[in-house]
Amino acid sequence: PGAEERPGWLRAVLEMREVDKAFIWAVGKSWDEAAPRESDIHTERSAGGVRVNLESGSSEKALKVSRALAAHGACMAFAWLVLVPASVACARYLKGEVQGMGWLTAHQVVVWAALAVALAGVSIVVVEIDSKKGRHVYSAHAQTGVVVMALFAVQMAVGLVQATLWSGALRLLHRVLALASGGCAVAAVITGASHLEWQFGSEGAAVRAAVATALWLVVLACFFAWREKAVRDRDAAALAQAAEW
Secondary structure: OOOOOOOHHHHHHHOOOOOEEEEEEOOOOOOOOOOOOHHHOOOHHHOEEEEEEOOOOOEEEOOOOOHHHHHHHHHHHHHHHHHHHHHHHHHHHOOOOOOOOHHHHHHHHHHHHHHHHHHHHHHHHHHHHHHOOOOOOOOHHHHHHHHHHHHHHHHHHHHHHHHHHOOHHHHHHHHHHHHHHHHHHHHHHHHHHHHHHHHHOOOOHHHHHHHHHHHHHHHHHHHHHHHHHHHHHHHHHHHHHHHHO
16 A cells, blocks of 8 residues: 555554664564474463664563563562461461460461462453463463462361361371472462563563562561570470479
């Protein structure tokens, strides 16, 4: 068609008098073979935006981090790095500090809150991927996330049964599942940050996420070590008082 009959977006693309031009690319970023790999076809990895300088040939990412994906990451980090450790602290350190079974109520409330926040994060990313007609559970991050949620669901079920039966074996299983799901959750938080690198050009995002997560885990370890010492001191004082009586 003639220049005047062309759509506005096409005229903008064909206009070469501008030094910086925005383009949409649709090839696999990580192709290193004659044919693209499965991970490079029809996924968020295989399309994006780039701004090219026609004079120098330099280019830079034209996409910004999706608000939906940022909200997903924030929900998951808050659920697994804040609420889940808080639930552990309630179960471990409120015994003897609050009246009756208040520690168990607090533990369960925080666990259910963590589940609600995590499910909100899952819902956000599912809707976002559906809106872009992407594929679910194709990356290591997504697969790890599925494992995390499955372990968490089983752990909660075991915990509910344990609260009724008070079985030593179930208590041990509940704790093992907690460690497994927590470890997988930390891995999911770190691998999720790697998506920011290849999709949005956030160089070093995975490293920064790993460092921040490690520092936060150190803070949590210091807190739990301090509380464990307080519990031991309290128990020792109680035993000494009982012996004197």
